[in-house]
């Protein structure tokens with residue numbers, strides 16, 4: 194979105210494809226923590242960008258899952274891939290059934306603003322890197338929360354930066370601790386089984402929220418490599434990081450492309 198706005202200001206004709214029905218990407222839901230102070234400000238950035246898009250002459254095509262054909266139909270000189278990141282597929286036994294029944298949900302769904310799924314009273318958050326803030330939020334909202342991670346210790350997602358100290362302070366304050374060294378092995382309705390150094394352990398819950406590590410979603414880069422276009426990748430599609438990185442890369446690139 195940032196690239197489209199700046200390139201438009203510079204005078205390029207810009208088409209922006211977005212597969213969702215709204216612009217904003219992950220930042221639209223990333224700060225959706227009802228009980229955590231100051232997090233709502235994360236949504237100000239996509240709100241600002243949507244406002245700037247409205248004022249621009251960018252040709253926005255919502256609901257379009259852009260592929261090579263759709264992109265090349267525009268006969269572009271320059272293609273910028275800003276498709277973000279996606280959770281690494283997690284092949285836990287019973288995952289499909291647990292997702293179908295609503296017992297297991299992804300953090301992307303747990304935090305979505307429209308029609309979020311019901312989260313039960315006893316919650317397992319699996320993946321502390323991205324899940325610690327949601328765990329805190331749910332704890333503050335009165336849920337019983339277990340924050341479980343496969344790694345040897347809490348390792349915050351890279352967008353967390355210096356607020357890790359606030360997160361760790363709040364965790365200590367509300368009595369929430371990461372339980373490291375637990376690899377999710379399988380899910381059944383009502384329980385999650387983890388492999389630990391001491392063997393298997395089963396934890397009962399009403400909801401399991403899966404917060405997997407993300408990887409770049411940039412298959413379009415390879416697919417477009419043989420096309421006669423100037424091709425660029427920005428933001429999480431390059432490497433999952435923070436919105437500051439995504440915005441900076443897009444703004445910088447838009448001033449380089451002629």
Ligand SMILES: Cc1cc2nc3c(=O)[nH]c(=O)nc-3n(C[C@H](O)[C@H](O)[C@H](O)COP(=O)(O)OP(=O)(O)OC[C@H]3O[C@@H](n4cnc5c(N)ncnc54)[C@H](O)[C@@H]3O)c2cc1C
Pocket residue numbers: 194210211212213216217218219220223224235257258259260275276277278300323352353427428429430433434435436437439
């Ligand atoms: C839980 C969570 C909390 C976070 N909190 C913070 C934070 O506090 N601070 C911070 O700086 N960062 C935070 N981040 C990271 C931040 O959200 C990302 O770094 C940022 O959104 C990356 O922007 P992007 O434009 O590269 O990708 P995205 O925001 O993922 O946007 C990619 C867009 O491309 C669209 N798309 C994908 N494929 C196609 C296709 N083929 N055709 C059309 N459209 C497509 C997607 O629908 C999406 O709208 C958080 C992330 C998560 C998951």
